[in-house]
Amino acid sequence: TQRTLVLLKPDSVRRGLVGEILGRIESKAGWTIAAMELRTLDRGTLEQHYAEHEGRPFYEPLMEFMASGPSVVMVVEGERVIEGVRALAGPTDPIAAAPGSIRGDFGTIVRENLIHASDSEESAARELKLFFPELD
Ligand code: GTP
Numbered sequence: 001t002q003r004t005l006v007l008l009k010p011d012s013v014r015r016g017l018v019g020e021i022l023g024r025i026e027s028k029a030g031w032t033i034a035a036m037e038l039r040t041l042d043r044g045t046l047e048q049h050y051a052e053h054e055g056r057p058f059y060e061p062l063m064e065f066m067a068s069g070p071s072v073v074m075v076v077e078g079e080r081v082i083e084g085v086r087a088l089a090g091p092t093d094p095i096a097a098a099p100g101s102i103r104g105d106f107g108t109i110v111r112e113n114l115i116h117a118s119d120s121e122e123s124a125a126r127e128l129k130l131f132f133p134e135l136d
């Protein structure tokens, strides 16, 4: 069984979509929320989290947006959750995301795409340690 790091980004919290998005994740058979917190992300954490994007034109606006208000930070556990939450979220660009996916149902802007989920086992291990260092 896997664990993945999920962020409901500041736009999800501001727009009151936390219950809706959480419901979709929680409804998947056998998946459980292992940890969850409302947290305003600091610059240091975000720099580590998005290190792969440093220098890209969208980097600074992304960092500013991600620090613009509280996010829901959580650990989801269950069968194939890494792949599974990415599938629920849909592709990065919400306009390209199919209806039925979280981004496809609620998003329009690439930067404000509602949710982050680890994209591989390696990313999940790194991100879980970064956001929940106290978790085994
Ligand atoms: P995350 O789950 O947030 O990591 O999204 P992702 O894995 O689908 O996308 P990626 O890691 O490639 O990019 C991280 C975030 O940067 C995205 O979720 C977007 O918010 C933003 N982003 C990525 N590419 C672009 C882009 O071309 N333009 C803009 N404006 N933002 C982008």
Ligand code: MG
Binding pocket: 119
């Ligand atoms: Mg990513």
